[in-house]
Amino acid sequence: DGVNDAPALKQADVGIAMGIKGTEVTKEAADMVLTDDNFATIASAVREGRRVYDNLKKTILFIMPTNLAQGLLIIIALLAGNLIPLTPVLILWMNMATSATLSFGLAFEAGEKNIMR
Incomplete structure (x- = not known):
């Protein structure tokens, strides 16, 4: 649901959230936000x-x-x-x-x- 993901994202070495479908709480807790919701973007980055x-x-x-x-x-x-x-x-x-x-x-x-x- 996104809200419960925030503690896990904070604890992770690198927290990644979705930019389009992700909640604001998840985006704020994440280290990286995928603005296009495409995991291939991680490899490019x-x-x-x-x-x-x-x-x-x-x-x-x-x-x-x-x-x-x-x-x-x-x-x-x-x-x-x-x-x-x-x-x-x-x-x-x-x-x-x-x-x-x-x-x-x-x-x-x-x-x-x-x-x-």
Whole structure:
């Protein structure tokens, strides 16, 4: 009936409610609401979530060496007694020109073929 389902949905790891036929109490208690009442939507949502997570990992692994190199350059310059070779504004411009623009390709990449395994 929907009202009695609310405690079970709260206790579940992931509570799922139907959006069209579900009651308001059930929708509020659920973690996820299927707006089209189609269980295939769950698989699509999991696939999309895994794609986003995978692309986020790729983007971070792409950006990290650039930022580590910039930090290492600054640390070496400071240890050598020199002035800071890269100003904060220069670092921002370098990150916008290289990291941000080039990582867009990774961020919007299609999912891997075996992403649901």
